[in-house]
Amino acid sequence: MELLNAVLIVTKCENAEQLKNLSTERKRKLADSLEERVPSGLASIEEWNELLMLFMDAPPETENKTAKRKLLSYLRGEEYKEKNIPPSKSKWWQLRK
Numbered sequence: 001m002e003l004l005n006a007v008l009i010v011t012k013c014e015n016a017e018q019l020k021n022l023s024t025e026r027k028r029k030l031a032d033s034l035e036e037r038v039p040s041g042l043a044s045i046e047e048w049n050e051l052l053m054l055f056m057d058a059p060p061e062t063e064n065k066t067a068k069r070k071l072l073s074y075l076r077g078e079e080y081k082e083k084n085i086p087p088s089k090s091k092w093w094q095l096r097k
Contacts (some may be wrong), residue, residue, distance in 0.1 A: 003038070003047035004054075016054055024070035026075060040064040 004016060010033050011026060013019050016044065040048075041064055048067035049060040056074050061067035074081040 004050055007034075007051065015086045017066070018091040019054060025078070027075040031072045034068070034075075035072055038068075 007019065007030065008014070008016070011019060011022060011030055013022075043064070045061065045067060047065050048064055048071065051071055052058040052061065052067055052074075055071065057075075058070065061070065070080045
């Protein structure tokens with residue numbers, strides 16, 4: 001797939017297996033490159049999911065933007081947080097009285 005080939009070129013890896021052994025710094029650089037140069041819609045959901053599976057062994061996503069955000073979070077060593085989940089009400093269990 002084209003996105004995987006682009007990632008291999010950017011990281012100077014010869015094959016997909018080498019991507020699993022990237023240093024933290026190289027993962028961050030890859031994340032910056034993907035964020036800057038590859039709009040979510042430019043690659044198919046299958047291509048984003050291929051990278052998610054390769055790097056994270058993660059289940060497939062259904063939306064390009066979600067898959068890209070999840071991948072970028074992983075590459076940067078950040079915890080992925082979904083943006084559309086409403087904040088939970090603090091101490092909601094006390095409101096049930």
